[in-house]
Amino acid sequence: MANSSRASVRTRSLSSVTGRLTVPERFGDAGQTYGALAALILIVLYNAFFTRNFLTEQALRVNLTQVATIVIVATGMTLVIATGGIDLSVGSLMAISGALAAIIFMSQRGPLDNALIGNTLAFVVPVLVAGAFGLFNGTLITAFRLQPIIATLVLFLAGRGIAQVMTNGELRTFRNPGFQYIGMGRPFGIPFQVILMLVIVAIVAWVMRSTTFGRYVLATGDNEAAARLAGVPIDRIKLAVYGINGLLAGIAGLIVIAINSSSDANQVGQLMELDAIAAVAVGGTPLTGGRATIVGTLIGALIIQLLRYTLLSHGVPDAAARVVIAGAIVLAVLLQRQRGT
Amino acid sequence: MDRELSRRHLLKLAAAGAGAAALSPRLVQRAWAQELPPLPKKDTYTVGFCQTGSNNPWRLAETKSMQDEAAKRGYKLIATDANEDTAKQIADVASVIAQRPDILIFPPRESGPLAPSVLQAKQAGIPVILIDRDVEHDVAMPGRDYITFIGSDFVDQGRRAAEWLIGATGGNARIIELEGTTGADPAIDRKQGFDELILGGSFKGTPVATPVAGMQILASQTGNFTRNEGRQVMETLLQAHPDVTAVYAHNDEMAIGAIAALEAAGRKPGQDVILVSIDGENDAIQAIVDGKLGATVESSPFFGPIAFDTMLKYANGEDLPDWVVVVDRFFDKSNAAEFVGKQY
Numbered sequence: 001m002a003n004s005s006r007a008s009v010r011t012r013s014l015s016s017v018t019g020r021l022t023v024p025e026r027f028g029d030a031g032q033t034y035g036a037l038a039a040l041i042l043i044v045l046y047n048a049f050f051t052r053n054f055l056t057e058q059a060l061r062v063n064l065t066q067v068a069t070i071v072i073v074a075t076g077m078t079l080v081i082a083t084g085g086i087d088l089s090v091g092s093l094m095a096i097s098g099a100l101a102a103i104i105f106m107s108q109r110g111p112l113d114n115a116l117i118g119n120t121l122a123f124v125v126p127v128l129v130a131g132a133f134g135l136f137n138g139t140l141i142t143a144f145r146l147q148p149i150i151a152t153l154v155l156f157l158a159g160r161g162i163a164q165v166m167t168n169g170e171l172r173t174f175r176n177p178g179f180q181y182i183g184m185g186r187p188f189g190i191p192f193q194v195i196l197m198l199v200i201v202a203i204v205a206w207v208m209r210s211t212t213f214g215r216y217v218l219a220t221g222d223n224e225a226a227a228r229l230a231g232v233p234i235d236r237i238k239l240a241v242y243g244i245n246g247l248l249a250g251i252a253g254l255i256v257i258a259i260n261s262s263s264d265a266n267q268v269g270q271l272m273e274l275d276a277i278a279a280v281a282v283g284g285t286p287l288t289g290g291r292a293t294i295v296g297t298l299i300g301a302l303i304i305q306l307l308r309y310t311l312l313s314h315g316v317p318d319a320a321a322r323v324v325i326a327g328a329i330v331l332a333v334l335l336q337r338q339r340g341t
Numbered sequence: 342m343d344r345e346l347s348r349r350h351l352l353k354l355a356a357a358g359a360g361a362a363a364l365s366p367r368l369v370q371r372a373w374a375q376e377l378p379p380l381p382k383k384d385t386y387t388v389g390f391c392q393t394g395s396n397n398p399w400r401l402a403e404t405k406s407m408q409d410e411a412a413k414r415g416y417k418l419i420a421t422d423a424n425e426d427t428a429k430q431i432a433d434v435a436s437v438i439a440q441r442p443d444i445l446i447f448p449p450r451e452s453g454p455l456a457p458s459v460l461q462a463k464q465a466g467i468p469v470i471l472i473d474r475d476v477e478h479d480v481a482m483p484g485r486d487y488i489t490f491i492g493s494d495f496v497d498q499g500r501r502a503a504e505w506l507i508g509a510t511g512g513n514a515r516i517i518e519l520e521g522t523t524g525a526d527p528a529i530d531r532k533q534g535f536d537e538l539i540l541g542g543s544f545k546g547t548p549v550a551t552p553v554a555g556m557q558i559l560a561s562q563t564g565n566f567t568r569n570e571g572r573q574v575m576e577t578l579l580q581a582h583p584d585v586t587a588v589y590a591h592n593d594e595m596a597i598g599a600i601a602a603l604e605a606a607g608r609k610p611g612q613d614v615i616l617v618s619i620d621g622e623n624d625a626i627q628a629i630v631d632g633k634l635g636a637t638v639e640s641s642p643f644f645g646p647i648a649f650d651t652m653l654k655y656a657n658g659e660d661l662p663d664w665v666v667v668v669d670r671f672f673d674k675s676n677a678a679e680f681v682g683k684q685y
Contacts, residue, residue, distance in 0.1 A: 053580045058606060062576045169395045171594075173624055184605075260568050260601065262624075266397060267567045312574060313581035318523050318563040 035335060036284050036299045043306045051313050061191060065259070067305040068193040069094075069252040071298055073272055074279040075204050076245035078297045081280050082208075083241055084221040084289025085141065085148035090249040090276060092159025093133050094269030097126035097253030099163040102172045102263035105179050119178045127250035133159065134246020138239035156273065163265035173262040183258025193255045200248065205294035217241060221289025279304055282332040303328070377488060378466045380444055380656045387417045388652075389442035389467075391433045393450040393474075394425035398622060402642040402685035403473065407446070410645025427451050434458040438465045446648050448473045456480035459487050470651060472644045474526075475664075483663035488655050491647055491665040495527045498638045499534025501671060502589055502617045505636045506556075507538070509615055513555035514587040517578050519564040519571050519599060521591035527640075531591045531619060532561070559585055564595040571595025575602035590618040593625035593637055600633050611635065621672055623684045629677035636673035642685055 047054040073090050080087045105122040133155055140151035177184075185192035208214035216237045219227040228234050249269070257263040277287075283300025285292050307328055311321040388411060392404050404420070411418040419437055423430035427450045437445060438461060445462050449455030449471060456476040462469045469487035476487075483489050506514065518535070521528030541552035559582040564571035571590060579585065579602060588603075590596035596618035603610040610616055611633045618625060621639035628634035644667075651665055672680060 051581065053583060056580070059580050062580060066573050066576065169397070169401060171398055171624075256569060260572065260598065262568055262597075264568065267569060270567075309577050312562055312577045315560055315562075315581075 036282060036296055036303065036332065039332070040299050040303050040306070043303060043310065047306065047310055047313075051310060054313075061194075063302075063305055063309055064194045064197075065191045066309075067301050068191070068197040069255050070272070070275045070279055070305070071197045071301045072200055072248050072252045072255075073245075074276040074283075074297045074301050075200055075294060076241075076248035077273075077276040078280050078283075078285050078292050078294055079204070079208075079217055079241040080148070080245050081277075081285055081287055082217050082221045082289055082292035083238055084224065085238065085241070086152065086277065086287070087134075087137060087242065087245050088149065088152040088273045089133070089137060089155035089159055090245065090252075091269030091272035092156050092163065093130045093246055093249040094253030094256060094272060095160050095163035095265050096133065096166070097130045097250035098257040098263045098268040099166045099172075099265045100126040100129055101179070101254050102174060102257060103166060105176055106172065106174055115176075115178055119176070122179055123182070123254065126254060127247055130250025130253065131243050131247040134243040134249070135239055137246070138242035141242065142235040142238050160265065163268075167263065167265045169265065171262055171264045171266075175261060180258040180261065183255045183260075193259075196251070196255075200251075201294060201298050208292055208294055213237070213240070218290055218292060221291075223290070275301075275304070278329050282329055284332075300332070303332075377485070378463060378468045380468050380652070382656050383443070385415050385417070386443040386652070387419065387441075388649075389434075389437035389440070389445040389447070390418055390420045391430055391437055391445070391447040392420065392422045393430060393448055395422055398685045399620070399640075399642045403448070403644055406643040406645035407648065408645075410649055414649060416649070423450060425450070427454050430455065431458055435461065438462050438467060441465075442467060444468050444470065444652055446470045446472060446652070449476050450474070452477045453480075463487070468655065470648060470655075472648055473642075484661075489651065489661045489663060489665050491644065491651060491667060493640050493667045493669050495530030495640075496534035498619050498640060498669060499531040499536075500538050501534075501638045502531075502619060502636075503535045503538035505638075505671075505673065506587055506589060506615065506617045507553055509617075509635055510556075510587055512553050514557070514615070515582070515585050516556065516558045516587045516589055517575070517582060517585050517599075518558055518561035519574060519588065519590040519595045520561055521563065521566045521595075523563050525566075528563070528566075528591055535589055564590070564598065566592050566594060568594040568598040568601075571598030572602045573598075575599040576605070579603070579606055579608075586614060588614060588616045590616065593618050593620040593622045593634075596634055596637070597624055597628060600628060621670065621680075621684055623682060626672055626677050626680050626682075626684055629672060629674055630681060632674070636671065638671055639669040641667050641669050 053059055077087060077090065101122040104125060105118045137152050137155060140146045140154065141148050181192060182196070183193055187195065208217065216227070216232045219230065219232050220234050220237050224234060252272070253268055256268050279301035280297050281287060281300070282303055283293060283296030283298070285296060304325060307325050308321065311324060316324070390407050392400065395401050395404060408418060408420070419440055419442055421433035421437060423433055430450050431454060434445070434447065434455070435458070445467050446469070449458070452475060457480065459469050459471070459476055459481040463486050471487060471490045473492045475490045475492065481487060506516070516539070518532070520532055536558070539553060539556045539558060560578050562574050562578065564574045571594060575588070575598060588596065588599050590599055596616050599616060600610045603614055608614055615635045616633070617635050617637070619638045619640055621637050621641070625634055625637045629636065647665070647667060651661065654661060
């Protein structure tokens, strides 16, 4: 390739990065967020009129608790997708985290016998381990230059196997109110995982909006080569987002086993990667990277959740419900494509 | 050894079919193709066992039952595990055939792809017994290509759950049904058996059951056989149908999920909502003892004894049906206490 043409590419990309760094894409993001928001309001209105007992505290609680784990995972997935990547391993990481937590607090050995120590470790260790597996994904992608979809396919397949080996493939059931607070606690009447979800969404939304890290994530996804030349530490940014995604998947795994009073390595997090990616896409984050809306992801997850709730409440058979949800996802992505061009 | 076996077949056929067989080579071929490989009477057998996977308690219990029973009888078990991969199970069956066991016993992971494996075993002169899942009969027929299929009657399991529920609620209930994975045989059959007793049904045009007037199915949705989805679907259906008084779940895991959903909504499972399910796993037995689950119909994973007994009957030349129906027990509050921790 001629030197001159490379130089011209370089300047164009550089200008696009600096443009992104100085002018936040508030308007583009806002448009997409409001598009999804309008859809969400429509579904809520439909339910308010046509679904029995929809405007009740209990219905709100059911929907928010059911959507919490998807939102938590999808928040991390938004960061990964913003860098132009994807993470298929989140469901398997949830299974590993869930399996490990149950092993820790159910083991009666040594200091683990103390409920406080056992439960604290059961919260901290599995989340850190899931984070470490996330870093492993990041390492495959940065050090070995594997494509994200292949790199994370490794743990998508192996991760569930690891969880199954840890539990011997057996379903473990338990009663542990201290640990299960993360899935069943209700401070001020609000389910604990809903509070956790809102805190995580708020923190990550702030990070993406107001920190250099957030800018770097977007720059990485927008034009990696240009961002690298502009001095963005691409590899560290990628490691960080896959690590964060692992941590969040770990937390979601703990919530799932806590609500169900059981850790089932075969089922925890099953198909979660697809739910999370769908929420991100419906929320308005393009899968090509470079742009991200965390609030949009929250709205996207709520849209899918409420669609499911509505179809189920009205007795629509599962097979038909899947088609409707798939149609909604296609529609959302199509609308965004038109807005982008 | 191959040649020896087929020669033995031909000799046997020649004796049985006499002159007719000698007239046409094609007839010999067809007759040979219809003969099941024999199983000699012996003190000990080498048994091939190709499991589909070990990723749930039921499968683990099934494998353990086979291993324990083989050890008890002093048989040698050649066991493989396909990790829920159909292609691997096909390869497993081929490799076990190459090790020439006396008999092959296995649950085919899928009814279509594993049917040729059954024929492959037959051609190698190894008789086959299928357990808990069957193959497609237009490819491989019980009694012709394999000895028999041993398994539970899922329709009957659904019927027994319905019978119990009608009795427990005095024939008055508003029911939510949590179905298994859409399209799975147990889900289809367990729904059919239950629904035909509650709503009335017919078999080939003749009514087999009359509807029970006071019994009504409010909603029937899939919970995918899992605790998590069973809970989530129940939470939602409970909002849409707060007047529910009974739950029928196609397996115990979903019933336990439904119990969690009812408790979270401030209901009292076992008192204001009566639950019945199928499987008979440890957690369900405990839930019956705790008064939360009403009853569960067993779907036995304990295939070891019945599989080896059936094998011996075949060796003794006894007539076997095409389908050996597994006798499933029934657990409710009258007997649950004695089975705590003894299931799987």
